[in-house]
Amino acid sequence: MALVGDVKCYYCGFVSGEMVSPTGQSFKNATFRPAAGVDSTPVQKGALRCARCGGPVFLDDVRTEKPAQPPFVFERERPGRPRRARPASVGTTRAG
Numbered sequence: 001m002a003l004v005g006d007v008k009c010y011y012c013g014f015v016s017g018e019m020v021s022p023t024g025q026s027f028k029n030a031t032f033r034p035a036a037g038v039d040s041t042p043v044q045k046g047a048l049r050c051a052r053c054g055g056p057v058f059l060d061d062v063r064t065e066k067p068a069q070p071p072f073v074f075e076r077e078r079p080g081r082p083r084r085a086r087p088a089s090v091g092t093t094r095a096g
């Protein structure tokens with residue numbers, strides 16, 4: 001489970017992106033995931049500000065997200081019993 005929070009501006013309410021913490025514990029070592037069209041270069045310098053007006057930001061709508069996983073294919077096989085070989089004629093013959 002990953003902890004995700006919206007990076008929202010105090011001044012204009014613009015959501016610059018999301019903070020994602022893969023551990024799901026805290027945002028201490030979280031990484032910034034910029035929203036579409038948001039330049040993440042100011043974040044590289046260490047200061048996270050609003051991408052629109054440069055105002056202070058806070059974390060809003062903190063929630064847990066499941067990491068994206070490939071679809072699990074469930075093999076339907078009965079364990080411990082070998083498949084019984086059926087005669088080839090079954091199903092092909094018709095009465096009448």
Ligand SMILES: [Zn+2]
Binds near residue numbers: 009
């Ligand atoms: Zn702003």
